[in-house]
Amino acid sequence: AQRVTQPEKLLSVFKGAPVELKCNYSYSGSPELFWYVQYSRQRLQLLLRHISRESIKGFTADLNKGETSFHLKKPFAQEEDSAMYYCALSGLGLTGGGNKLTFGTGTQLKVEL
Amino acid sequence: DAGVTQSPTHLIKTRGQQVTLRCSPKSGHDTVSWYQQALGQGPQFIFQYYEEEERQRGNFPDRFSGHQFPNYSSELNVNALLLGDSALYLCASSALRPQETQYFGPGTRLLVL
Numbered sequence: 001a002q003r004v005t006q007p008e009k010l011l012s013v014f015k016g017a018p019v020e021l022k023c024n025y026s027y028s029g030s031p032e033l034f035w036y037v038q039y040s041r042q043r044l045q046l047l048l049r050h051i052s053r054e055s056i057k058g059f060t061a062d063l064n065k066g067e068t069s070f071h072l073k074k075p076f077a078q079e080e081d082s083a084m085y086y087c088a089l090s091g092l093g094l095t096g097g098g099n100k101l102t103f104g105t106g107t108q109l110k111v112e113l
Numbered sequence: 114d115a116g117v118t119q120s121p122t123h124l125i126k127t128r129g130q131q132v133t134l135r136c137s138p139k140s141g142h143d144t145v146s147w148y149q150q151a152l153g154q155g156p157q158f159i160f161q162y163y164e165e166e167e168r169q170r171g172n173f174p175d176r177f178s179g180h181q182f183p184n185y186s187s188e189l190n191v192n193a194l195l196l197g198d199s200a201l202y203l204c205a206s207s208a209l210r211p212q213e214t215q216y217f218g219p220g221t222r223l224l225v226l
Contacts (some may be wrong), residue, residue, distance in 0.1 A: 004155075036217075043117075044156070044203065044217040086155050100146065100169050101205075101215060103155030 002027050004089050006104035013077050014112050021072040021107050023087030033070040034088040077111045084108050114140045117206050117218035125224045126194050134189040134221045138206030145187040148203040156203055162187050163209055199225045
């Protein structure tokens, strides 16, 4: 069974402070991990995925298979980072992409001035 | 390209009624997935359609059914509505190629009274 856990419903930080949004997963096969973000009144959109190994809007995430974690980090929070963040997991399948996503419950990030 | 579109944006139904939600995928995409997002929860996978057939299904009862048309657009049907079916229903589209990203629509907010 696939499961994603985001232990914090709300994370409040000051502008310029480091941010870490936690994500742990449970999956028996080879997982693909994602972070999706939803800004106020906007649709859910992909922020980054572990196979791309890229930094988007200053955010990075490293897949730690030993700890089954995929925490999202940013060294200096900006006001525009305030949003709902969802960690998601998909099984890497031979049939290709677009496999079902299993989401966590989300963490609301609030960046205060 | 307007991206993934969904209709209607909002819907109110009463218990026992039936509802049909619609989704048009992003241009170039042939795979459509549906998710249910209850208040305060992450999206939950309902099912996925490719080549007009259900390719994967989540843990939802048979009251939830779908269809995909030759132009790749899709419908989600829910019969015998329950109060617990009140949620935001999200459609996501992708191409069935390895490592393809799912793009989400704005969702349809369903309220069952």
